[in-house]
Amino acid sequence: MYQYNDTDQTLVxxxxxxxxxxxESFLKGSISDDQFRALRLMNGVYIQTHAPMLRIxxxxxxxxxxxxxxxxxxxxxYDKNYCHFTTRQNIQFNWPKLEKxxxxxxxxxxxxxxxxxxxxxxxxxxxxxHLAGVCIDEIEDPRPYCEIIRQWTTLHPEFAYLPxxxxxxxxxxxxxxxxTQFHDIGLHLVQNDAGNIGFRVLVGGGLGRTPIIGQxxxxxxxxxxxxxxxxxxxxxxxxxxxxxxxxKARIKILVKEFGLEKFAELVEKEWLLIRDDLELDADRxxxxxxxxxxPAYETDATQDTDFAQHLLDNKAFATWAKxxxxxxxxxxxxxxxxxxxxxxxPPGDMTDTQLDAVADLADxxxxxxxxxxxxxxxxxxxxxxxxxxxxxxxLDTLKLATANIGTATDMICCPGLDFCSLANAxxxxxxxxxxxxxxxxxxxxxxxxxxxxxxxxxxxCAHQSVGHIGILGVDKKGVEWYQLTLGGSSENEAxxxxxxxxxVAKDQVTKAITTILDVYIKQRLDDESFLDMxxxxxxxxxxxxxxxxx
Amino acid sequence: xxxxxxKQIIDDNWSYIADDTELKxxxxxxxxxxxxxxxxxxxxxxxxxxxxxxPADSVEDLxxxxxxxxxxxxxxxxxxxxxxxxxxWLLRDRYNxxxxxxxxxxxxxxxxxxxxxxxxxxxxxxxxxxxPVALSTLNDFTVNYQKxxx
Numbered sequence: 044m045y046q047y048n049d050t051d052q053t054l055v056x057x058x059x060x061x062x063x064x065x066x067e068s069f070l071k072g073s074i075s076d077d078q079f080r081a082l083r084l085m086n087g088v089y090i091q092t093h094a095p096m097l098r099i100x101x102x103x104x105x106x107x108x109x110x111x112x113x114x115x116x117x118x119x120x121y122d123k124n125y126c127h128f129t130t131r132q133n134i135q136f137n138w139p140k141l142e143k144x145x146x147x148x149x150x151x152x153x154x155x156x157x158x159x160x161x162x163x164x165x166x167x168x169x170x171x172x173h174l175a176g177v178c179i180d181e182i183e184d185p186r187p188y189c190e191i192i193r194q195w196t197t198l199h200p201e202f203a204y205l206p207x208x209x210x211x212x213x214x215x216x217x218x219x220x221x222x223t224q225f226h227d228i229g230l231h232l233v234q235n236d237a238g239n240i241g242f243r244v245l246v247g248g249g250l251g252r253t254p255i256i257g258q259x260x261x262x263x264x265x266x267x268x269x270x271x272x273x274x275x276x277x278x279x280x281x282x283x284x285x286x287x288x289x290x291k292a293r294i295k296i297l298v299k300e301f302g303l304e305k306f307a308e309l310v311e312k313e314w315l316l317i318r319d320d321l322e323l324d325a326d327r328x329x330x331x332x333x334x335x336x337x338p339a340y341e342t343d344a345t346q347d348t349d350f351a352q353h354l355l356d357n358k359a360f361a362t363w364a365k366x367x368x369x370x371x372x373x374x375x376x377x378x379x380x381x382x383x384x385x386x387x388x389p390p391g392d393m394t395d396t397q398l399d400a401v402a403d404l405a406d407x408x409x410x411x412x413x414x415x416x417x418x419x420x421x422x423x424x425x426x427x428x429x430x431x432x433x434x435x436x437x438l439d440t441l442k443l444a445t446a447n448i449g450t451a452t453d454m455i456c457c458p459g460l461d462f463c464s465l466a467n468a469x470x471x472x473x474x475x476x477x478x479x480x481x482x483x484x485x486x487x488x489x490x491x492x493x494x495x496x497x498x499x500x501x502x503x504c505a506h507q508s509v510g511h512i513g514i515l516g517v518d519k520k521g522v523e524w525y526q527l528t529l530g531g532s533s534e535n536e537a538x539x540x541x542x543x544x545x546x547v548a549k550d551q552v553t554k555a556i557t558t559i560l561d562v563y564i565k566q567r568l569d570d571e572s573f574l575d576m577x578x579x580x581x582x583x584x585x586x587x588x589x590x591x592x593x
Numbered sequence: 594x595x596x597x598x599x600k601q602i603i604d605d606n607w608s609y610i611a612d613d614t615e616l617k618x619x620x621x622x623x624x625x626x627x628x629x630x631x632x633x634x635x636x637x638x639x640x641x642x643x644x645x646x647x648p649a650d651s652v653e654d655l656x657x658x659x660x661x662x663x664x665x666x667x668x669x670x671x672x673x674x675x676x677x678x679x680x681x682w683l684l685r686d687r688y689n690x691x692x693x694x695x696x697x698x699x700x701x702x703x704x705x706x707x708x709x710x711x712x713x714x715x716x717x718x719x720x721x722x723x724x725p726v727a728l729s730t731l732n733d734f735t736v737n738y739q740k741x742x743x
Contacts, residue, residue: 050736050738053735053736054734054736054737054738057733057734057735057736058734060733061730061733061734065703068726074701074703078672078701078703081672081673082701082703164673164675194738195738195739197738198707198734198737198738198739199738199739200678200706200707200708200710200711200737200739201675201678201679201682201707201710201711202675202678203675203678203707204672204673204674204675204678204704205675206675278679278682281675281676281678281679282676282679286648286673286674286676316687320740321740
């Protein structure tokens with residue numbers, strides 16, 4: 044994992060001082076609400092329904108145990124004993140006091156963390172594959188490039204006041220687990236015909252009000268040109284992106300209005316002018332790569348026989364291992380998911396006690412590192428198979444072992460009306476109701492892999508448009524209604540979900556979801572997944588049942 | 594009126610001449626449209642000439658004339674209009690402009706640091722009482738990650 048050098052540390056400390064001054068100026072009344080809004084957002088501070096919300100960067104999802112303990116401390120000292128993990132691998136606190144935020148940032152800086160550019164119309168935190176470096180389908184570890192991008196985007200002076208927010212995701216594996224096709228820029232590490240590894244560059248993808256799948260602007264970009272190409276795209280966007288209407292200001296609209304060909308031409312022309320000046324040194328790439336060198340794996344990890352025995356002896360453990368662990372590139376190791384989707388807790392939330400305990404488990408079983416995922420769970424990525432049983436026992440005590448990863452109750456859910464000032468709908472309440480209706484784990488496992496995403500408003504923070512089942516809260520004359528979509532996907536065969544029919548009333552949402560799942564159970568072929576069945580039969584069989592009584 | 598120039602607070606000796614106003618002696622700046630229209634007349638004036646450009650203007654349009662221009666004012670209609678930052682970078686880096694680049698209009702003291710990093714060396718703030726704070730922000734960071742002008 045990347046460790047800060049003196050430059051990194053100085054920068055985050057100076058940022059704390061700067062933000063402290065900005066906050067004090069605002070509290071004294073020397074800068075306006077509007078001006079402070081732009082400044083605080085660029086430091087992750089929103090003003091929410093109840094209190095300010097602080098979003099902290101989880102650089103491409105990677106955290107260490109020391110950082111986790113610091114989050115626990117912040118939750119205890121400055122918040123109400125919990126924090127929330129987001130779909131872009133960041134961490135949110137919902138109850139800090141504005142005047143205390145500079146102190147929180149100072150605490151964060153002491154463990155190499157910050158909240159820089161986690162919000163606002165600027166270059167945001169770069170996200171990546173939560174299985175980077177350990178998955179079996181990897182072409183190359185994307186994390187060194189994420190770190191290079193993190194540094195390049197941090198306090199970039201030219202691109203701090205973009206038309207709209209700008210998100211970059213990097214994937215290094217065959218299966219896209221980072222939703223790169225739905226980012227402003229998506230980068231895939233790919234191998235070309237000559238056997239060299241470079242980037243396939245996608246542009247103009249995005250979710251929100253107008254979900255669009257990104258298009259390939261450059262099929263193969265040499266690594267040394269990574270930053271010059273990003274800079275060329277950003278300069279064209281900064282100069283030509285629409286600023287007259289915030290709903291048309293994302294790069295996806297510019298690409299759509301210009302057409303990919305014209306947009307790509309402008310980028311190419313700009314790129315050729317800056318390419319040589321911004322070339323990435325091979326030595327620099329190598330130096331960053333050494334910071335992501337594999338940990339000291341034990342070579343005899345496969346010798347253990349306990350794991351196999353426990354699988355035979357303990358059904359609950361076997362179920363957890365099946366759903367909540369995945370294969371690791373090193374024999375004898377697995378990556379273990381910690382489900383933040385326990386039936387009775389809001390999706391993605393974690394208490395200070397859990398954070399501290401997980402920090403200890405990470406130190407014991409996974410080289411002191413933790414990752415957060417795009418679907419709001421955590422991972423201990425490097426667990427020896429022999430350690431899985433004791434790990435499971437401890438996670439179970441912590442209520443972090445619900446065996447539901449990738450299943451119907453592993454919902455992505457936004458904070459909704461309970462916290463967010465934009466929301467139309469109480470997402471957390473609906474998620475809880477669905478969870479209660481699906482309380483039979485055997486039934487959940489029978490349904491198998493399915494992604495249910497639920498957002499409380501059109502901004503689509505929970506990516507409902509790419510959920511296999513999407514639920515979107517809408518407001519009709521002060522009443523909450525819910526639009527359902529089927530067949531979305533953010534993986535390789537990206538798709539935007541198709542609307543099932545008219546929005547349903549709040550008290551009908553859970554019924555609609557269980558009806559959809561029943562149709563699937565009755566009509567699926569052999570081991571056909573939910574998404575595959577939707578692709579095969581379309582939405583009509585589901586629609587007929589959901590609206591049968593209307 | 595005072596401004597910041599080259600990290601010092603100094604008296605300003607330039608006047609902006611609106612499009613519908615007569616030109617006058619001394620150092621004057623005009624809009625890009627007026628520069629294009631009255632270029633020959635402006636070149637004959639006794640003082641130095643500056644051109645004010647807004648976010649929607651194209652810096653490329655001015656590239657061939659830069660040797661005749663002593664000041665370029667980058668005028669913010671609103672502080673969030675980030676096109677100004679790219680204009681400054683293009684002028685300094687791509688077109689190697691050596692004259693004064695001054696931020697004018699509606700921008701914040703807290704933007705002065707980034708502006709200086711993309712090549713702006715003079716700042717005319719809306720409120721002159723903000724000048725000392727703006728000047729101090731130039732020292733906000735002693736380190737950075739990107740190659741930039743300064």
